[in-house]
Amino acid sequence: MKQSPDSLPPIKLISLENKDKVLPLIQRQVQGISAKIVAPTDIRWIKVLEFLRSNNLAPNSRKLYERELKRFLGWTQLHYHELCPRHLGLYKEYLRDEVKTDAQKPLSKSSINAAVAALKSFFKWICYTYPNIIATNPTLGIKLEKVPLPPAQSLTSEQMERVWSALEMLGETKQRDTALVHILSHGLRAGEIVQLNVGSFDGKLLFLPDTKTNEPRLVPLRKDSRDVLQEYLRSRSIEGEELNSLTPLMISHHASYQGERLSYHGIYFAVEKIGELAGIEDLHPHQFRHTYATDLLLLGVDPSHARKLTGHQSEKAFRRYTLRSEQEAAIAAYYRAIGEDEAE
Missing domain, CATH: 1.10.150 (DNA polymerase; domain 1)
Structure with missing residues (x-):
């Protein structure tokens, strides 16, 4: 049965007691609900x-x-x-x-x-x-700015001598850091060293399965470097550490990370400390890589072979090292041509 508006009961307004206390409470509850609502994550x-x-x-x-x-x-x-x-x-x-x-x-x-x-x-x-999301690369036609090629930040022979001398001043980390510098001086990036395990070293070569260029790389070590690295591992074994193929090759001596894998920042800190002892301002790990690449070319190693050893994918990026070797060769040729000894 349909009711007329006149037959509906009257609306009664009930006064809200203590509204000065209740209303702020309701407002806080509403604000609390709003605070929990966060913007959706950008897909x-x-x-x-x-x-x-x-x-x-x-x-x-x-x-x-x-x-x-x-x-x-x-x-x-x-x-x-x-x-x-x-x-x-x-x-x-x-x-x-x-x-x-x-x-x-x-x-x-x-x-x-x-x-x-x-x-x-x-x-x-x-x-x-995700070719279903985007099929055409919008960056293909975007060119890089032309900038002059920066010079190689190679260390001189005299600076390297100071580095080797500085290692002798170290205490607890001496053996580890000596092995670290030997590895760095074979052109490895700090990030590559972090990933090395004991199984990466076969007594002669270092095997890098994951590199910046996503291509595996073999790095041959000099005899003195092989000996230093083997002695470092031997000393850890003597001290009771159980080594296996997956054990980190370089370990931390930091109080909070004792015995754990040496981190990227740990490598930078160790090299910075060596630089302070050697009196070389702002020494960083990549300078050893520059020195290695430059020395390879000065020794007469074919540039294509040198790039394979250093893991440089770009021939243009490697050009900074060839410039130095070509300059050295030109200077030597000049002195030979005029019949003078270059050392005079």
């Missing part, structure tokens, strides 16, 4: 995280890639399949004209290239891994 960033996990990146490279990809996603709201070369060209202009350093200076060409290289690497990966 594009999930792919970036997957990319970072799937690549064997050194810590510094990972940090750079993460920073540059985050900056790019903050610049555009477009999804990956909506991007085209024109957008990447505009982004490069944005980096060049609008982005400033902490000192409020424009980005250098090298910094712009680092940002573009991070994008190129990511889009190459996502096009290969």
Whole structure:
């Protein structure tokens, strides 16, 4: 039976006692509910995280890639399949004209290239891994800025002598750090050394299954370096450590990580300490790699063989070392031509 509006009971308004106390409570409850609501995760960033996990990146490279990809996603709201070369060209202009350093200076060409290289690497990966999401790489037509090739940061013979002398001043870490410098002086990157296990060393060669170029590499060691490394492992075994093929080749002496795998930052800290003792300002692991590559060419090793030993994929990047060897050869040829001894 349908009721008329007049037949409905009257609405009664009930006064809210202590409303000054109750209303703020209700407001706080509503605010609490709102606080629990977070913005949905950007699906594009999930792919970036997957990319970072799937690549064997050194810590510094990972940090750079993460920073540059985050900056790019903050610049555009477009999804990956909506991007085209024109957008990447505009982004490069944005980096060049609008982005400033902490000192409020424009980005250098090298910094712009680092940002573009991070994008190129990511889009190459996502096009290969998820062709259903993006079929065409929008970075293919984007060129890097032209910058002069930086000179090799090689150590001189005199500086290397100071490094070997500094190792003798070390205490607890002397044997480990001596072995570390011997390995570094064969051109290995710090990130590659972190991954080495006892099984990576067969008594003569170091085997690197995972490298920056994603190609395995064999590194032959000099006899004195082989002896130092074998003695280092022997001493650890004598001290009671059970070594097997998966045991880290280099271990930490830090109080919080005693006996664990020596980290990337641990290698940098050890080399920095050696540099202080040797009186070499800002000594870093990569300088040993530069020294090794330069020395190979000065010894007359074929550049293609030298690149294989160092694991350089780019012939252009390796050019900095050939410039030094060519200059040395030209100087020697000049003195031979005029009949003087180069040492005079």
